[in-house]
Amino acid sequence: MEDTETLLALVCSLLTVPVPEPDILLDALLSCNGDVHATAKLLNSGDAKGSKPVSGAFKRKDRSTGLHGWLNAGKVETTVSDSPRKKRDLKEPSFSPVNIVIKDTSSSSSSPTTPKVDLMSVLRPPPSSTRSVPRLLPLTLSSPSMVAQHTPCTMHLSILPPELACRLFYTMLDLSQSWKRNQWWLFDRVVESPHRTSFYARKTDGVESNESWQEAAQYWYNGRQTDPPEVFPDAMEEACAYVERIVNNEMQGRPRLPLEWAGSGTEGQTWRANVAASNCYEGTKESVGFHSDQLTYLGPYPTIASLSLGTTRIFRLREVVPSEEIHSRKAQTLNIPLPHNSLIIMHAGTQENFKHSIPPQPTLDLYRPLFPHPSRLESPPEPSNCRVNITFRFYRPDFRPQSIPRCNCGVPTILRPDMKNRHDGKVDKYWWACYAGAQNEGKGCSFWRVMDMEAEGRSPTISDVQSNEP
Numbered sequence: 001m002e003d004t005e006t007l008l009a010l011v012c013s014l015l016t017v018p019v020p021e022p023d024i025l026l027d028a029l030l031s032c033n034g035d036v037h038a039t040a041k042l043l044n045s046g047d048a049k050g051s052k053p054v055s056g057a058f059k060r061k062d063r064s065t066g067l068h069g070w071l072n073a074g075k076v077e078t079t080v081s082d083s084p085r086k087k088r089d090l091k092e093p094s095f096s097p098v099n100i101v102i103k104d105t106s107s108s109s110s111s112p113t114t115p116k117v118d119l120m121s122v123l124r125p126p127p128s129s130t131r132s133v134p135r136l137l138p139l140t141l142s143s144p145s146m147v148a149q150h151t152p153c154t155m156h157l158s159i160l161p162p163e164l165a166c167r168l169f170y171t172m173l174d175l176s177q178s179w180k181r182n183q184w185w186l187f188d189r190v191v192e193s194p195h196r197t198s199f200y201a202r203k204t205d206g207v208e209s210n211e212s213w214q215e216a217a218q219y220w221y222n223g224r225q226t227d228p229p230e231v232f233p234d235a236m237e238e239a240c241a242y243v244e245r246i247v248n249n250e251m252q253g254r255p256r257l258p259l260e261w262a263g264s265g266t267e268g269q270t271w272r273a274n275v276a277a278s279n280c281y282e283g284t285k286e287s288v289g290f291h292s293d294q295l296t297y298l299g300p301y302p303t304i305a306s307l308s309l310g311t312t313r314i315f316r317l318r319e320v321v322p323s324e325e326i327h328s329r330k331a332q333t334l335n336i337p338l339p340h341n342s343l344i345i346m347h348a349g350t351q352e353n354f355k356h357s358i359p360p361q362p363t364l365d366l367y368r369p370l371f372p373h374p375s376r377l378e379s380p381p382e383p384s385n386c387r388v389n390i391t392f393r394f395y396r397p398d399f400r401p402q403s404i405p406r407c408n409c410g411v412p413t414i415l416r417p418d419m420k421n422r423h424d425g426k427v428d429k430y431w432w433a434c435y436a437g438a439q440n441e442g443k444g445c446s447f448w449r450v451m452d453m454e455a456e457g458r459s460p461t462i463s464d465v466q467s468n469e470p
Ligand SMILES: O=C(O)CCC(=O)C(=O)O
Pocket: 277, 278, 279, 288, 293, 306, 315, 356, 357, 358, 389, 391
């Protein structure tokens, strides 16, 4: 059931040798028929024999030798590993190890043998069987019209009054000092995201006037119960009104999909923001790897509005090519530079068709705020190299926490689209799957169920409304 990216990540978590080039990983995975343990064993095998590939084995010029070359390189150009410390002395592979840090949680967790694994470098989709299909060069989408032409997203520039944008940036930057780096279990290791993040909820759910998400909801994050989130700070509440106006305007001009929410908010809008996830990226290396947003409380085909403040960073999108098309085409990497005070709306279908990331980048343009920092903090963060992102989201009333199926571990499941099986950009199925393993030392259960909107009583959807029309 796992997709290639997840399998590769699992393999990486089991490696005791430096992570090889993505193509080599993929070859190894394919030659082991997708068996994660067998793949890791194969790649680790040089190590098991007391020899390991030297740095040259990872260099780009050697890639053509593939998996065999990589394994054999360890045998030919042998460095004997006589102590765990030696492992660290090997030069890193040719890509920079900056994305996700994998922490060894075994008794020797402080041992220097734990490799830092650059998962970003392996989160690349094409299996080797697609090698004959030409690669597409990355495309930079530098204007709203290019974004609209190539993606299911729209970009909107200078959306807030400049003073509000700056005030919100400073508010979030100050708050970000207490935000946490997400941690979760991947197989038998803890992985940590290299950026700080937090979650905010609005005072009401935006649909029924007296429903509060703070009180009604039990919050779960990565399969772990968490404290209720903070409410939107004043500047975020102010900004949210602008965001809602733009999103609703955009949605009015777009076709709606059958499983989208068809109800309206307290003020009659189609879309309301009742929660927001916020992220802070400091410097060039902080980043978030390729992912699509979990649909558990958003439901199918969500609309997510993502506000950027501070220094410009690249928002990277890559389509997940459906299984039936992988022999005929490759995905293109789409890079969208997001400047201060811009909004990118990920419209319905973005999460089902694409993955997104904020990659590390070699350089940054420093952000020069228009207004001085009003902070009374003793050492306010340096604003010029930080980006704050706020993703405003609509948690659907028909996907309330109480309605989410629990797995055999007793933990709310997560909702995933079957991204690999799509027709005309639409997925056939969504699954509820156990997510307890993300926190519970990597141990989850095998709970897995296809979502059935009707049987689960989830409504009103666009298809309900349309089928009731005369
Ligand atoms: O920082 C961004 O623009 C992306 C954040 C993101 O992908 C998320 O919060 O899920």
